[in-house]
Amino acid sequence: MARQPTDLLRDPHLGSRGFLQEVERAFVGLHPQPSMPIRDGSGPFAVRTAAPTLGEHNSEILSEFLGLSDTEVAQLASEGIIGASMASEKLAKSSCREHV
Incomplete structure (x- = not known):
């Protein structure tokens, strides 16, 4: 069952x-x-x-293990490559804005 x-x-x-x-x-x-x-x-x-929550350890992993600088991590976040919300949430929000 x-x-x-x-x-x-x-x-x-x-x-x-x-x-x-x-x-x-x-x-x-x-x-x-x-x-x-x-x-x-x-x-x-x-x-x-x-x-962990989605993206909770992004900065630690990318900087400590992969050696990225704070600037590089911030750039990834600003480009939407990394983040703390699901891609489907972002798509739904942008889709709603297009229809308003």
Whole structure:
């Protein structure tokens, strides 16, 4: 039987195993985050941090690992090559502006 993702929030077995843990997420607040599906003892591994938001680590990755300067990273952002919003959101907003 296929289940909807929202069904997992109320699943008694997952609840008893502590599979979903509440984690503070940027822009959302408390959010259920799955923990590791394996156990090393009786309890679940603690979720140490929430998953990153879109583009959250762009500057760190591009500068620290790829050696780009702050100016180069800013240029990529100004050209829309990198960012923190989905491309579909940008397209939808620009499409709405064209029809106004």
